Amino acid sequence: MFPVCHIEDLPVGASVRIRIDDTTPAIAVFHTEDGLYAVDDTCSHQDASLSEGWVEGCFVECPLHAALFDLRTGAPTCLPARRPVRTHEVGVLDGTVHVRPAVREGAVA
Numbered sequence: 001m002f003p004v005c006h007i008e009d010l011p012v013g014a015s016v017r018i019r020i021d022d023t024t025p026a027i028a029v030f031h032t033e034d035g036l037y038a039v040d041d042t043c044s045h046q047d048a049s050l051s052e053g054w055v056e057g058c059f060v061e062c063p064l065h066a067a068l069f070d071l072r073t074g075a076p077t078c079l080p081a082r083r084p085v086r087t088h089e090v091g092v093l094d095g096t097v098h099v100r101p102a103v104r105e106g107a108v109a
């Protein structure tokens with residue numbers, strides 16, 4: 001698990017974009033009224049940062065073309081996005097938000 005920030009620095013309604021290293025795609029972490037979620041930051045449609053999108057419940061709307069993604073599954077619920085974004089494990093340990101990036105297909109563990 002990789003530390004992201006103190007939970008106090010990510011209040012409900014806030015999101016943050018993190019990059020763990022140069023080989024791992026950026027991850028967007030959201031603190032919603034329903035809890036914490038982490039998904040790939042880049043929209044599966046084009047190059048937009050989901051961390052800059054609008055969150056309602058456990059959904060985020062892409063800021064570029066308004067595709068809506070379910071933060072629980074990463075699945076798009078409307079066009080123009082057709083492919084899901086990956087979800088990542090997220091939790092709080094000793095007051096710090098942590099993310100465990102999902103293993104990418106084809107990556108060597």
Ligand code: FES
Nearest residue numbers: 043045046062065
């Ligand atoms: S870039 Fe996200 S919907 Fe087009």
